[in-house]
Amino acid sequence: MRIDAGLASAVLDDVCRRARSSGGVAIAPTAAIHSLPIRLQTQFAVDNNISAASFQRFRLFLGPQSGLASPLALREELGKAAAEEHTRATSNGDGAYLVSPRAALEAAIWDLRSRKQWVERTVRGPDGREVTACRPFEGQASASVPHNSAVRDVHVCFGLDKGGLVSSCKAVLSCTNQVNPTSRGNSLLYGIFPCQKDDREALTRMADVNVPDLDALRTGGLDVGGVRRAVRLILIGDYAFMTSWVGHKVAISRMPCLWCTALRRRTQGNGLLVDTWGNMQDGSLARGVTRTRGHFERMAEASADCDNSKPAAPLPLDEHFSIEGRPLLSMDPTHISPMPLHLTLGITGALLRLGIEAIYIHHGATTASAYATNLSLALRFAVVVTPKPYFGGAFEGRQCQLIARRMSAVVELLAS
Structure with a gap:
């Protein structure tokens, strides 16, 4: 043999x-x-x-x-x-996809519960405390309106995964009510679509298949142990996918963050806009105005036939906030799950001040003053960085990255 x-x-x-x-x-x-x-x-x-x-x-x-x-x-x-219903697939000529993503998710949930691996997920209110979900879900008319935080729900992630031996784009679903929800073994292949390049037309064809099913999940909910629960849909994936999906003009736009309106940086000509809408270079002090679901819906209506760059009278920045294409999926910005771009700048002075504020709130002014003194010594001699007077008394970009790489010195000091 x-x-x-x-x-x-x-x-x-x-x-x-x-x-x-x-x-x-x-x-x-x-x-x-x-x-x-x-x-x-x-x-x-x-x-x-x-x-x-x-x-x-x-x-x-x-x-x-x-x-x-x-x-x-x-x-x-x-x-x-x-x-079987939860594995049946079909094709529309552009790609293959599951006939019933609802059945696939409910089968995955049943499997998690039968193996005692189901994990309840909670959300936090404006005060930072966990909200107890005890109310039943009775359905809702609008898919884009978030349900009440007190309603029992299931957290479902939707995103795209590109690559493979054949150039393709894979739509992926996963239930986050488990440990390691985004691992490949815990994800569901929702659909696969051939793609040679990133273009708006290909994404629109995918949305024509995915969005009706996703909206049906949000309005109808999912069965969990014989009880219907609401679906909290979370958009995940790489930054390029998420910006394209919500009509955003990617990182090169003047307002690159998907959560707020903070501008990329202050220039000679945008001082008034920065004062109004925030500056991303200020880290946690960016003062960006939180994006809203209503603005996404207004931009979807305004750009239903064409992008904002094509009309004879395009909208100004303080009206479109870099949402210059038609959003393919209407959802609340708080349900978009990228790492905030403010944090990719490294550990800025604003984040260090936040630690001092935490010490002040919990231990008083004397302890906070001692911590601030020790922090400055640790930054100077352990991390080897110093604020630059010509940079407004703040840390430069490379120094912010250096603090992030040697963060253990700051963490050990904070823990002590």
Whole structure:
């Protein structure tokens, strides 16, 4: 049969070891059992890209006592799995996608609950305290209006993943009510669309498929243990995808943040705008005005037929806030989940002052003064940075990055 028994045993031992250490669903036996169910055998073959011929060779080599299914039985089981509602897929000519993402998510939720891996997620109110969700969900008319925080809900992430052997764009769903929700094994492949380049037309075709299903989830909710819950839809993915999805003009725009209106930097000609809408270079003191769902909806209506750059009388910056294309998905900006661009500048003086304020609030002025003195000494001698007078008495960009790389000195001081 040209199969090395030692190699086959080593491969199976390695698969079992990985299954035991992953803490997730084992697709190979992790304990002594008579044989794997045929559904798990099918899943094992598909997940490990094992052809029917190779699987048959292992079956014949191990003998009848192995309990491995025949190729015909595997094909029949694979057909049954493909016909189930939560795995059924179809195509519209542009790509393939799940027929019922609701059924797929509910099946994943049922699996999490059956394995005791369901994790309740809470949200925090304006005062920073966790909001107890105890009210039932009775449906809602508008998909874009966030439900009340006291309503019991499910947190669902939606995003795109690009790449692969064939240039394609994959729509991905995941339920965050679990540990490690964004790992590949805990994600659902919602759809796959071929793409040769990033363009608005391709994204629009994808939105024509995805958005109606996502809106139906937000208005109808999901079944969790026989009780209907609301869906808190969270937009995830890389920055380029999220900006395109909400009609934003990416990082080169004058207001690059998806959460607020802070401008990229102060220039000779935008002083009045910076004073009104904030400056991202000021870190936590940027003073940017929080974006609103209503503004996204107004821009969607204003640019329904064309982008803002094409009309004869384009809107000014303080009206479009860099939302210059039609948003493909209407949602609350607080449900967009990128890292705030303010933090990518490094550890700025504003964030360091925030630590001093925390010490002042919890321990008083004397302790805060001592901490500020020790912090300045740590920055000067441990991190080796100094404020620059020509930079307004603040840290330059490279120094901010250096503080971030040597953050342990600041953290240890704060912890003490």
